[in-house]
Amino acid sequence: MKHRSSKPVRRGRPANSAEAEAASAVTARPAAGAELMDEALHDARARYRAVFEHVGQTITVTDRHGTLLDVNGRAFDILGYRPEELIGRNLATLPVMSVKARLKLARTFLARMAGRNLSYDEVEFTSRTGDVRVGRIVPKLLRDKHGRISGEVAIIADVTEEKRAAAALRESEERYRAVVDNVGIGISLIGPDMRVLQLNRRMREWYPGVVENERPFCYRAFRDPPRDTPCPDCATRCAFEDGKVHEGEVESLVGGRSRTHRVVASPILDRQGWVAAVIEMVEDITERRETEEALRESEERYRELFENTRDLVQSVRPDGGIDFVNQAWLDTLGYTEQEAAGLKLWDIIHPDSVAHCAEVFGRVLQGERVERVEAEFRAKDGRRVVLEGSASAKFEDGKCVRTRALFHDITERKRAEEALRHRLGLEQLFADVSSRFVSNDIGSWDESAEEALAEIGEFAGVDRCYLFRFSADNAWMTNTHEWCAPGIESQKEQLQQVPVSEFEWLASRLRVGQMACVPSVREMPMEARLERSWLIEHGIRSLLLLPLRVGGRTLGFIGFDSCRVEKRWSDDDIILLRTIGEVLAGALARREAEEALAARGAELERSNRELEEFAYVASHDLQEPLRMVGSYTELLARRYRDRLDEEANEFIAYAVDGVQRMQGLINDLLTYSRVGSRGREPEPTDSNAVLARALKNLELAIEDAGAEVEHDDLPEVMADPRQFEQLLQNLLGNAVKYRGSEPPRIRVAAERRNGCWEFSVRDNGIGIDPSYAERVFVVFQRLHGRDEYQGNGIGLSVCKRIVERHGGRIWFESEPGQGTTFHFTLPADRAPKTDHATGGPEAAPAPTGGNN
Structure with missing residues (x-):
């Protein structure tokens, strides 16, 4: 913005003018005062401009209409616009803000110009380069000499980095809180x-x-x-x-x-x-x-035991020669005192422990006290003796003169630990094998058996592990599963349908529940010469066979072969392997039972399908003769009504009624049989639409009874739409039929529970005695006489069959005179397996009446 100079203007003195002289004399002092005021004004403007341009924030001067009168150069640094690009523009048209921000700024400005104390707070600006900056605006109103608002000065502080720092601080605090809390x-x-x-x-x-x-x-x-x-x-x-x-x-x-x-x-x-x-x-x-307290108590007990045990004490010279040993040392390793005196340390260290002992001996010679050192010694008779203790050295004049060691014999403890590890391994193996067969289904039995044999064989340290099954008459045996160690040839293929007579000596023991343990095949008795010959021929040196028995019957056996070395099994190993064999026997029996159950299930499904077809065909074929009987009986009634007496007319009426009832029973039987055989595959079904169709079918009955039916917004379910309609129509029809003195009030609702939709149909009718909870769902069962309520007792039976076909269940809650609520469940997401007895889908039968 250009500014006029405040420097005083020099004017010329008039020549030859007395008036000018007088005027000059009169105005000399005021002129000097004006010049001083101009200089002060010039200085003030200069200072203002210096502050205006060099202050750290953007400063704008706006008239009362929102037009920018002045902007300092800081605007270019922040927004990339020169002052002359902004001066003269209205706040509502500034290019540095979004339309929404400009309108808000303009409205707030106009409100301030009207005297309302409104603040701009913070506004987002967009620079020429697209960089978004946040400015905090502090406005100050300008007033003219009459005190009227003439505009405002606004100081805009760039708080973008402050905002970013605050956001970063919040994020840091959130991360800190997440770390601290977790x-x-x-x-x-x-x-x-x-x-x-x-x-x-x-x-x-x-x-x-x-x-x-x-x-x-x-x-x-x-x-x-x-x-x-x-x-x-x-x-x-x-x-x-x-x-x-x-x-x-x-x-x-x-x-x-x-x-x-x-x-x-x-x-x-x-x-x-x-x-x-x-x-x-x-x-x-x-x-x-x-844990530390338990460890301390354990160490105290161990120390007490150690102090009361015959420990081995030895002293060794730096050259490795034995200097001194105690009697316990001699007794444990089997040497005499004279023999020990001529020994070197390396003479009594087992070869497997030489390197370790040499390293420890070197540390002791350097002055280190070694605690809890473990070493394997070799007794005079070659026995391996495991010792544990501590070692230190004695120095004289800075030179090691001898080492001292205190040991106790932990050979038995080591054996016990090894035995314990072995037993724990067997127990873990037992647990793994048990869980494998308990958790897996029949379809994965063979895979589970192969994996179990591999685990058992590897743990037992044998070369081959296998399962045999006896035939039902015990005349044959077959190798069903086998595991072989690397490098061991499989025998499974040549051991299929093997006559038991070829291994009679072994089989005779297994059939009566005895094991066959053969540590050395070559030492088998003469009566086992056939087995011995075959085993030697196939490179088997040791053998263990354990029977698989269930209920006093031997199903087969599990076997273990050792081909590389002769192997002896401990009693504990045999007991645990027997236990594992019992697990396999149970799994084998379970497999047989499941196979038999599957076969029986298939037979039952076939039988049910044939029964449904029979019921359908039988009821269908009964229609024709029954229709003929009904037609001729009605014809007889029409032709001879006036020729017969009252008793004959009554008999004819009984016959017609019986025919009609029989037709109703046959139709109901057809309806019941079609639920399982004529249904469609469940599909996503809108319950509201199904309910509307059911209510339409019952429209006349509902109007006659003056019934009111309310319902919630019902869900989409997986169902056969026609059968779902039949289900709702039967339940609603019963609610209308079995009403009390008051008009029926019926409500249908649904609630999501455990992956299913639970529907409820509640009425205010006569109610049902809870003792009839099972009877009401039995086909042709009625709780009322025909003179009270019509029907054949089939409706609720059909409901139950429809619900069960969909994989749900149905029940009721009621008290006599208090109304009844029927509940049933339908799947929410997927269709259950249906029990179609025939081919392609057909429409469900027409809905029937109530059950009672």
Whole structure:
């Protein structure tokens, strides 16, 4: 913006003019005052411009109509627009803001010009380069000499980085909170007055009664019973006092149980170095302390036992020669004192332990005391003896003169540990095999058996593990499953349908439930010469066969072959392998039972299908003769009504009624049979549409009874639409039929439960005695006489069959005189397997009447 200069203008003096002289004399002093005012104004404007242009924020001057009169150069630095590009534009047309922001700014400006105190707060600007900046606007109204608002000056501070920093701080705080809340230890923030300022999630779980907003004292919040003063050995109090990290252990009551907590108190210093707060990191070390205490007690017991055991003591010279041993050493290793004196250390170390002992011996010679060293010694008779103890050296004048070692014999313990590991491995194997067969279905039985044999064979250290099954008459046996170690040839293919007579010596024991344990095939008795010859021919050196028996019957056996070496099985191994064999026998029996059950199920399905077809055909074929009887009986009634007496007419009426009832029964029987055989595959079905059709079918009955039917918004379900319509129509028809003295009030609703939709049809009718809960769903069962209510007792039976065909169930809740609510379930997402007895889908039969 251009500004006029405030420098005074020099005017010429008039020549030869007395008036001018006088005027000059009169105006000299005012002219000098004006010149000073012009200079002051010029200086003020210069200072204003310097401040205006060099201030750190954007400054705008706007008239009362919203037109920019002046903008400093900071606008270019922030927005990329030069002042002359913005001056003269109205706030509502500024290119640096969105349309929405411009309109908001303009409305707020006009309101301020009208005298209403409204602030702009913060506005987003868009620079020429597209960079979005956030400005905080501080406006100041301008008034003319009469005090009227003439415009405003606005200072716009660029707070973009401040906003970004605040957002980053919030994100950092959120990450900090996420970490603090999800760390495995408790964290609390304690103020200088020992009040709780903040807790993480773990601390809130431990102390649910502590409310952070109440700022309780920590020694009251975390102690039970609460204390009135800080704990004397409080790590947090110490951290406040000296500004250092302190730690300690406290006993706390958490969830009604005493817990040991390790507390690390770390001070947080302010800018002046004062402790502003302390962070407590609380770790629950209860289990660790309990473990340490148990370990300490165990070590004490072990030490007591050690001190009362005959330990082995030996002294060895630096050159490895035996210097001294005690009697326990001699007794354990079987040497005499004279023999021991001539031994070197390496003479009694087992070759497998030489390298380890040489390394330990070197450390001891360097002055290190080695604790709990374990070594394998070799006794005079070659026995392997495992010793455990400690070793140290004696020095004189800085030179090692001898080493000393104290050992105790742990050979038996090592054997026991190895045996225990072996037994635990067998027990784990038993558990794995058991769970494999319990959890898997019949379709994966063969795969489970192969995997189980591999696990058993590898653990047992054999070369081949296999299953045999006997035929029903025990005349044949077949190798059904086999596992072979790498490099071992399979025998399975040549051991199919093998006559039992070829292995009679072994089979005779297995059939009566005895095992066959052969540590050495070559030592088998003469009566087993056939088996021995075959086993030797196929490279089998040891053999163990365990029968698979269920209910006193031997189904087969599990076998173990050792081909590379002769193998002897311990009694414990045999017991556990027998147990595993019992699991396999049970699994085998289960497989046979499931196969038989599947066969029976298939037979039952076929029988039911034939029964449905028979019911349909029989009821269909009965229609024609019954129709003929009915027609001729009605013809007889019409022709001879006036020629017969009253009793004959009554007999004819009975006959006609019986025919009609029989036709009704046959039609109902057809309806019942068609539920299973004539239904369609379930499909996504709109329950509201199905209910509307059912109500349309019952329109006359509903109007005659003055019934009111209400319903919720019903869901989409997987159903046969026609059968679903029949189901609802039967239940609604019963609600209308079995009404009380009041007009029927019926409500249909549905609720999602356990992956299904549970429907309910509630009425205010006569109700049903709960003792008839099963009877009402039985075909042709009635609870009322025909003189009270019409029907054949088929409606609820059809309902039950439709619901069960869809994989659901149906039941009712009722009391006599209190109305009835029928409940049934239908699948929500997928269709159950249907029980079609015939080919392609057909329409469901027409809905029937009520059941009772």
